[in-house]
Amino acid sequence: xxxxxxxxxxxxxxxxxxxxxxxxxxxxxxxxxxxxxxxxxxxxxxxxxxxxxxxxxxxxxxxxxxxxxxxxxxxxxxxxxxxxxxxxxxxxxxxxxxxxxxxxxxxxxxxxxxxxxxxxxxxxxxxxx
Numbered sequence: 298x299x300x301x302x303x304x305x306x307x308x309x310x311x312x313x314x315x316x317x318x319x320x321x322x323x324x325x326x327x328x329x330x331x332x333x334x335x336x337x338x339x340x341x342x343x344x345x346x347x348x349x350x351x352x353x354x355x356x357x358x359x360x361x362x363x364x365x366x367x368x369x370x371x372x373x374x375x376x377x378x379x380x381x382x383x384x385x386x387x388x389x390x391x392x393x394x395x396x397x398x399x400x401x402x403x404x405x406x407x408x409x410x411x412x413x414x415x416x417x418x419x420x421x422x423x424x425x426x
Contacts, residue, residue, distance in 0.1 A: 334419025336411045340378030344414075386410070 335345060341358040342348035351358055361368070361376045368375050386406045388398035391413075398406070416422050 334415040334417070334421065336414035336418055338380050338407060338411065341381060343381055380407075383407075 337345050337348065339348045339358065341356065341360070342351050350356075359376045359378050362379075365379050366373060366377075383403045383406070386398055386401075388395050391409050393401070393409075413422075
């Protein structure tokens with residue numbers, strides 16, 4: 298639904314409005330949105346529960362190791378937050394050929410994994426045998 302409530306998608310209506318028009322716009326929604334599942338990967342935490350534990354225990358999740366990049370590369374700071382292990386990916390589960398999985402951007406693999414985890418967390422995963 299468009300910000301003005303119209304669902305017209307013609308070229309004339311797709312032009313971006315001026316800043317004064319933006320102030321007067323209100324989003325109109327016909328349905329409520331519910332966020333019922335959540336997932337995430339964070340520095341030194343493979344999931345939200347690990348992140349919570351690390352935060353409560355005051356664990357420093359920003360490290361100075363060279364796990365991903367050599368120190369000083371491209372002017373990166375010496376201490377950075379890094380995800381634990383990007384090499385774990387079940388290509389067969391997601392229907393991705395092994396060679397393609399090896400060449401996929403790690404962010405694309407994470408997106409697949411985290412989307413699946415959020416759907417399972419929401420209780421919306423209905424397996425078919």
